[in-house]
Amino acid sequence: MLNMRIIHKDRSDIKAAEFLHRLTAVSLAAVILLFASGAEAGGAGKYTPGNDSNRFAADDISGAEFEEITADDGDDTAETFTSADGTASEKNCAITRTERLKDDSFKIHFNLCGPVIMSAFISTAGSDHKVYELFATTLITEQDSGAVTVNLKDAFLRYGITSKDENGKPAAGYNADKALKYDLFFEFSPLEYSLNLEFGSPGRLSGLLSGPAGLAADADGNIFVCDCGNDRIQKFDPAGHFIYEFGSFAWDEKNTSPNNIGVSNAASFNEPVSVAVTPKNIFVSERGNNRIQKFDRDANFVLAFGGEGKTLGRLNAPLGIACDRSNYVWACDSKNDRVQKFDANGNYMLEIGGFGYGSGKFNEPVDIGIDSKSNIYVLDAGNRRITGFDEYGNILGEIPLKKIGGLKSAGAVAVLLDKIILAGVALEKESRLAAFDTAGTFYGYFGGTFSKITGIAVDAYANIYVSDGGANKIIKLSARRDKIPVQLNLKKIIENK
Structure with missing residues (x-):
C-alpha cells in the first residue's frame, strides 16, 4: 500500500456556492508527470527560501455539454461543482500510486474530481516548509487524463540524495537518510473564482x-x-x-x-x-x-x-x-x-x-x-x-x-x-x-x-x-x-x- 501523508485543513468556513446545473461528477484520473526542468509544467525548478505565501489556486467547476446553457440566479457568489445528488462535492486529491521511470523521473498518479490548479515543491519532511519549487499555477482538467512526468534529478542532486562521481557522471544509488528529510509536496485548489x-x-x-x-x-x-x-x-x-x-x-x-x-x-x-x-x-x-x-x-x-x-x-x-x-x-x-x-x-x-x-x-x-x-x-x-x-x-x-x-x-x-x-x-x-x-x-x-x-x-x-x-x-x-x-x-x- 502506498505510504503517504495527507494534511487536512479545516474547510468548514468555506461556503460552497450553488452551481446552476446539477452536473454528473466527472472523475479525472490525471496521471501527472511533473518536469522540474519546466518542459511540461511551466518553469524550471527553483530554490524557495521560505513558504510560498503568494501562490494560490482555484475553486472547482466541472461540466458537461448541454443543448442549451442558461444563466444562474445572478448573485455574486462563486460557482462550484455540484454532484448528481445536488450536494457540493468535496475534492479528494489523493495520490493513488507512483511509478519509477529512468533518469530519476517518476509518474505520480492522482485521483482528482474535476479541474484543479496545482503546484508542486520539495518541502522538509512532515512540514509545509517549501525549499524548492518544481512548478506552480498549472491547471489540470479532464483533458489531462494522460501522462505527465516528475523529474527529480536536480532536486536529488541539490539535497544530496544522489551524487556525481569524479568524472561528473551520476553515481549509482541513493542516500536514503537524506531522502527521508524531504517530501514531494503538492497543493491543489478547485477551479473557482470570486471578486x-x-x-x-x-x-x-x-x-x-x-x-x-x-x-x-x-x-x-x-x-x-x-x-x-x-x-x-x-x-x-x-x-x-x-x-x-x-x-x-x-x-x-x-x-x-x-x-x-x-x-x-x-x-x-x-x-x-x-x-x-x-x-x-x-x-x-x-x-x-x-x-x-x-x-x-x-x-x-x-x-x-x-x-x-x-x-x-x-x-x-x-x-x-x-x-x-x-x-x-x-x-x-x-x-x-x-x-x-x-x-x-x-x-x-x-x-x-x-x-x-x-x-x-x-x-x-x-x-x-x-x-x-x-x-x-x-x-x-x-x-x-x-x-x-x-x-x-x-x-x-x-x-x-x-x-x-x-x-x-x-x-x-x-x-x-x-x-x-x-x-x-x-x-x-x-x-x-x-x-x-x-x-x-x-x-x-x-x-x-x-x-x-x-x-x-x-x-x-x-x-x-x-x-x-x-x-x-x-x-x-x-x-x-x-x-x-x-x-x-x-x-x-x-x-x-
Whole structure:
C-alpha cells in the first residue's frame, strides 16, 4: 500500500456556492508527470527560501455539454461543482500510486474530481516548509487524463540524495537518510473564482475611466487599460493603483505620411479599443484611426502600421489585438472580416478568414486570445463562436456560443492557463464571464454578473481582470486561496512504496 501523508485543513468556513446545473461528477484520473526542468509544467525548478505565501489556486467547476446553457440566479457568489445528488462535492486529491521511470523521473498518479490548479515543491519532511519549487499555477482538467512526468534529478542532486562521481557522471544509488528529510509536496485548489477588488469610476482625471475597453497584463501583474472614452491608455499596479497614462484624442489626417498610414497625430488616439504588452513594447489598436501604434514600455511612440483599406496589411475598424510568444501581433480586422498577423515592426505576415459562415470564415471578429503555445482563439461575434487556430492559421476547432440560453452578443475573449477559454457574453439582463475548455465543454460562469464586459485579461498568477465598460470599472477575480496539500516522502518514492 502506498505510504503517504495527507494534511487536512479545516474547510468548514468555506461556503460552497450553488452551481446552476446539477452536473454528473466527472472523475479525472490525471496521471501527472511533473518536469522540474519546466518542459511540461511551466518553469524550471527553483530554490524557495521560505513558504510560498503568494501562490494560490482555484475553486472547482466541472461540466458537461448541454443543448442549451442558461444563466444562474445572478448573485455574486462563486460557482462550484455540484454532484448528481445536488450536494457540493468535496475534492479528494489523493495520490493513488507512483511509478519509477529512468533518469530519476517518476509518474505520480492522482485521483482528482474535476479541474484543479496545482503546484508542486520539495518541502522538509512532515512540514509545509517549501525549499524548492518544481512548478506552480498549472491547471489540470479532464483533458489531462494522460501522462505527465516528475523529474527529480536536480532536486536529488541539490539535497544530496544522489551524487556525481569524479568524472561528473551520476553515481549509482541513493542516500536514503537524506531522502527521508524531504517530501514531494503538492497543493491543489478547485477551479473557482470570486471578486478580489474593483478599481476605477467615471471621470476624466487620472485613474478614472470612461467606457474602458480592452486591457492587458504584463509579467509583473501591472494592468494596461484602454480608456476608450478618454482616448488614452492607463497603467495600474496589481492593487489597482494608478501608475501613468499616455495619449489624447486626435483624428488621423489620412495620406499625410510617406507610407500612407497616417501618423500626423502619432501617440494620440481615436477610440483605443485593445492593447497588447510584450517585455519591450506596448501595442494599441485604434478603431477610429484604423491603425495600430507601437510604443516602448515608457510609452514613447515607436511606429504605426495599418491604415484604412482592404488590401493585405491595411485595417478597417481594428478591434482586439494580442501578441504571441514570438512577439508577433495578431489583430482582429473586424470590418474586413479577417485576422491579420504582423511582426513587431508592423510588417504583414499572414491573413486568416474572410467573410463567411463556414469553418474558418468570420462575420466580424472582435477579439482574440492567445495561449503560451501561440494558439489563437478568435471571437467571431457575427457567427457567435470562438474559433481556434495554430500559429500558422490552421483550424484547431470551434466553440459554439449559440447554445447559451438568452445570449444577445459576445464581446471579449481570453485564455486562462492554456486550457480554459473565457468569453464575455451579454445575456438578457446582465453580462457573464463564461468558461469553456478548449474542446468546447462548458464549465460555468466565473465571478457573478457584470454590466457590460468589454475586455478580459489574465495575469501570470491566474488572476482574471474584467473591463466592465458599462460600469466604468475594472474587476479583478482571483482563484480560491485555500489549498489541499498532499505530501509523499522522497524515500518512499525511491522505494516505490
